[in-house]
Amino acid sequence: MTRTNQISFCLSVWAVCFLLSVPAVQAVTIEEYITPSGASSPADLAVAPDGAVWFTEINANKIGRLIPAETKPGTSNGITEYALPEPNSQPHYITVAKDGIVWFTEMAGNRIGRLDPASGAIQEYDIPTEDSEPHQIKEGPDGSLWFLEFNANKVGRLNPKDGTIQEYAVGEGHPHAMVVDGAHVWYTQGGMFWAKKFFNKVARLNTESGKVEEWTVPPQKSVPHGMTQGGNGTVWFTQMFASKLAYLDFKQGTPPEIVEFHLGERKGPHDLIVDDRRQVVWFTANRPDSIGRLDLNKAQPGTNEGVEFFPLADPKAHPSQLELDADGNVWFTEMGMYFRGKYNNKIGKLVP
Template sequence: MNEFNESHDTGSVREFTVSDADAGPYALTEGPDGALWFTLVHRGAVARRDPDDGLVTVHPVGDGPTVITAGPDGAVWFTEYRAHRIGRLTPEGDYAPFAPRTPGGGPFGITAGPDGAMWFTLSSADRVGRVTVDGEVTEYPAPGAFPSALTTGPDGALWCTLNQGNAVGRLTTDGHGTAYPLPTEGAGPVGIAAGPDGALWFTEIGAGRIGRITVDGTVTEYPLPDPAARPHAVTAGPDGALWFTEWGGGRVGRITVGGDITSYALSRTDCEPHGITAHDGALWCALETGSLARIEVRP
């Protein structure tokens, strides 16, 4: 167990040191146990922050743990980008890895699917995989190049960003894929999340925009005030808005379903915010420099 109790408070934003600067907090999720779980991409570990006392417990796993999410089985699941595996970790610390069928695929995004299984992207292999809670793995061709983040849509399909295909992809649970090209060239979509409005919302890291796509494929783009913001991850907040990290500017942004945008500065412009999730009535994001930031949701 590692104990980190330092914090930095700037009004609506509070930061908590959870690792040394070299460990690299990357993505985070609220676990089935109510705690905040996050990956330490450069340490090869997954950590848990206790919701009561803030103590951090670190669990060694495979190389390059990246995106993490809660599974339907009471465990957290995550991708191991450099080890080319999918990891499962229980609240008690029991760890199990699962190998995709395609070697060297570079698993990145992961989400709980509509069918009780976990779905993940193999970015380097242009494939999307499925793993049951018992470890049975199947794979399908992605609908475009370099599938990155993915999420379950309101239509019962999997939706993913196609980072090098400049598109958003839809994949049914039987493997049928469709790609929807983006209007802006070089958008480089990364994060994606289901919104409260029945649409999917995504980040365009290359274009400095937030995108919205309906389940029938209609795309709307919203330019950010800072074109160099490099928005990375996005999540639905408890306030009916979408929240996202601005990796290029050290900020967290908020966009309403009507397109109104505000942002919150973090302690440093170079703190490298990546993953973001709702937890305990607030928004939390992982800063690769060694902290987690909590952003208060104000009415």
Template sequence: MDEDGPLAHLRAGAPGGQAARGDRLPSVVAIRRWWLPRLLLAFLLILSACGCSSTATGQPPVAATTTVVPTLISQPGALPALIQTATFHEYPLTRHAEGDMLMRPALDQQGRVWFGVMASNRIAMFDPRGASWQTVAPPHGRGGLMGLIVAPDGSLWFAEQYANYIGHYLPSTGRFQLYPLPIVTAPDPAHKGKQLTLPVAPNELLMDRQGLIWFTEMNADALGRLNPATGELRQYPLSAHHTVQQLNPYGLASDAHGNLWFTESSQNRIGYLDPHTGTITTFSTPDPGAMPMEIAVDQQGQVWITTFAHNLLLRFNPSSRQFTRYYAPTPDGSSGGLYGLSLDRSDGVWVTVAAANALAHLLPEQQRFLYYLVPTASSFPFGVAVANRQQVWFTEAGANQLGLLTLA
């Protein structure tokens, strides 16, 4: 592997301004405390409260298989949730360390599972065919590897928040191409009248039908677009002013018309960008303080959103501009929120429910959730990806494991 991989030049696109070179970025360590995403702070607090821990290991992966006994749980005013019988396999990440934080998984054309390991800044790949692991460290990483997608050609695109670049990795050659991002300035909340210099903090990304890479910029309150063929970067601001006290935008998805849907967590809004006109339209969610996180669009054009604070799964109908609320109950009535979100081929909706230590499958027609409890206690199920109708992959951020749910 070429640790230093070539750095790509960016041509500044309106209105983003001149992009900074990756090796000239200011020190992020000194300012990280001010702009660390609130999701990760909440994530660490939850892990601390549940007493999760892990230790470094070099042992080969071992799969634990567990069958869950069905039990019915219900709450007043909530959708009934039936805990289902299912088979789980759990694969401990090799060479993991405490607080690694496994991010959202992505599946490639060979059925392999890829995801970022944030704290140690590695890309991990698990191959189910031989139950084998591979990891690789991107160049110049600073412990902030977040979103990751698999392109149609099998290459990987990923977002480096702290190092402030979009990365492209070719597994076949082991080479990286890096695309440095601009920096932004914002008022320093601790020192009146002073400014902080910050990375734009890329978070989630996707590839559109033209092969353009879109991503959310949390510190810049903007969407970014990268043209891999030319290296051109363009930014679409969502607000006129930047502040480190916001977490905007976060999740990202596209619909059949090419619109880019996003969540604005601190503003409790969702919205979409029409890339043809540059027009941005936003909608306030029905629950203040819910913190919308992940977002996805189904085959019918319905927009689904997880919320991190209120145990709510939201559905938004773009035609009627109306929200439908689905409250995800937990066995003890606790509130831990939903994060991971994935749609299967029949538009079934899968989410991770951290407080319940479970995956949940929504059946909208039956007005209920099917719950699948993760065998490892306090595993903090985080990201989720549906392979097919029988298999659902998920990351266990609190246990440093990759999980596989196999339906009967």
């Protein structure tokens, strides 16, 4: 064997060994569906018990419904839109109750909306505090609808039987995302980062006693943003400016330990959800625009071990909220930079 052949042989062996030593990246499939209204800016979405995906169109002033079995990627097939009664209401967050009724917040309209899927009829309920700017909304264990008043620094509760609304004042910080867990409402307080008004807290409201507990999330500009809960009751949240995912560990009591997972520089994680079956945490990221995954079997606190990103085709998609369906598919909104006048009009689905 010549020296040249020896070198080629050695390089080939090295290359094979290297490839065998590199863990394979698990492939995913991403599909996108177009809303009938252009520049609609889908903001939030929720999966109904029947599998339908409901979403808000903050710029089109509509609620959308997507039937997965009727969709075709790259088209509006299977999507129906419902216009709100009042113009410029800016429907923002949405949830589907156990009985199938769709509830949503109207950020500019200062109302809570109710949509009956059977008839398409929409009812609206005025929030007592003016200009409260309602954000996320969730159903409680008793069927009440809990929501956050971002601008008023309050937590609201709507009784679906009579439409009455009760409000709870909380500390300053502009509550954004929430988890409802029994008698407790958890929420993030990241401030108004676009106005350079930063807060770095997560908090818990005891709805029976009215007691509010707040915990600081360093650094000062961490901007706690999205929030979710795992099947074991653990509360997770994103730190949008600190580029981390984190959860609260109460094993040693109160205050809790904040367990953090680094994502890399300036990833801008927005929302997150725990897939207990696959033991991963999915999240939306904006730098670059992608869907991220944290593998809990590989993750190490304080590092970015187990983190992967799956870029979207549109570099200006600005994925916002996400949800899991019964099959473990990840549905997400592509909102665009709505607050800067840059709109998008897609709903995405990632198939693991």
